[in-house]
Amino acid sequence: MNQKTVLRATAALLLALFAVAVLFHQRDRxxxxxRLATQHGIHLIQPHSPRLxxxxxxxxxxxxxxxxxxxxxxxxxxxxELLAQHPGKLQLVLRxxxxxxxxxxxxxxxxxxxxxxxxxxALDILMETQDAWKPRHEADFELAWQQLGGxxxxxxxxxxxxxxxxxxxxxxxxxxxxARLEVxxxxxxxxxxxxxxxxxxNVLKRAVxxxxxxxxx
Numbered sequence: 001m002n003q004k005t006v007l008r009a010t011a012a013l014l015l016a017l018f019a020v021a022v023l024f025h026q027r028d029r030x031x032x033x034x035r036l037a038t039q040h041g042i043h044l045i046q047p048h049s050p051r052l053x054x055x056x057x058x059x060x061x062x063x064x065x066x067x068x069x070x071x072x073x074x075x076x077x078x079x080x081e082l083l084a085q086h087p088g089k090l091q092l093v094l095r096x097x098x099x100x101x102x103x104x105x106x107x108x109x110x111x112x113x114x115x116x117x118x119x120x121x122a123l124d125i126l127m128e129t130q131d132a133w134k135p136r137h138e139a140d141f142e143l144a145w146q147q148l149g150g151x152x153x154x155x156x157x158x159x160x161x162x163x164x165x166x167x168x169x170x171x172x173x174x175x176x177x178x179a180r181l182e183v184x185x186x187x188x189x190x191x192x193x194x195x196x197x198x199x200x201x202n203v204l205k206r207a208v209x210x211x212x213x214x215x216x217x
Contacts, residue, residue, distance in 0.1 A: 043177040044190055045093050048170045050119055053083060053091035058215035059208055062093045062190040064178055067107060067126055068100035068139040069186045076127040078201050082208065089212060096174040097186050102139030105162070107171055109144060112161035118151050125151065 044062050065072045083090050098104040106126065113122035125147050133143035189196050191207040
């Protein structure tokens with residue numbers, strides 16, 4: 001056996017060992033997430049959490065999200081499509097995990113828009129225009145605020161309401177709950193109280209479809 005063959009065989013073995021290690025890590029992580037969700041399930045949803053979809057939906061999706069997160073932006077439209085594919089069967093519950101620099105100000109902006117019944121339209125616009133208000137990989141409130149001019153919001157009130165103590169409390173509560181559940185990246189999803197076994201929109205979709213089958217949906 002020549003040296004090249006030995007090197008190739010060694011590289012292949014190392015890759016195989018790495019793949020096995022990753023598989024075991026993912027399995028252990030999924031098991032740990034499930035234990036945390038079981039222990040801290042009461043912290044998955046708070047009364048203040050924004051909801052989209054009927055309260056009696058058989059499947060509830062909880063998403064810890066950051067409006068300044070690129071992956072959250074990528075999941076936004078597919079999530080809306082998934083909800084539309086199963087009318088009346090799904091409810092989306094949003095939890096805030098503003099991990100990106102400056103993202104807490106964007107969350108406050110969304111909550112202020114919510115006080116004027118414009119939360120979901122504001123979220124749609126901010127997801128669509130994320131590149132415009134995050135030009136240097138940091139959320140810029142002033143640029144984000146400028147994107148909402150076409151929604152008919154009272155912009156002066158919007159600025160005032162952003163400083164409401166209740167909005168600060170909600171953000172802090174969501175961050176505390178994320179810490180309890182050891183949510184350290186966004187988006188992180190739970191379907192009917194269970195964390196996903198992996199990551200990716202297809203993983204989420206399969207979990208939702210399985211939950212619908214179990215619930216008769």
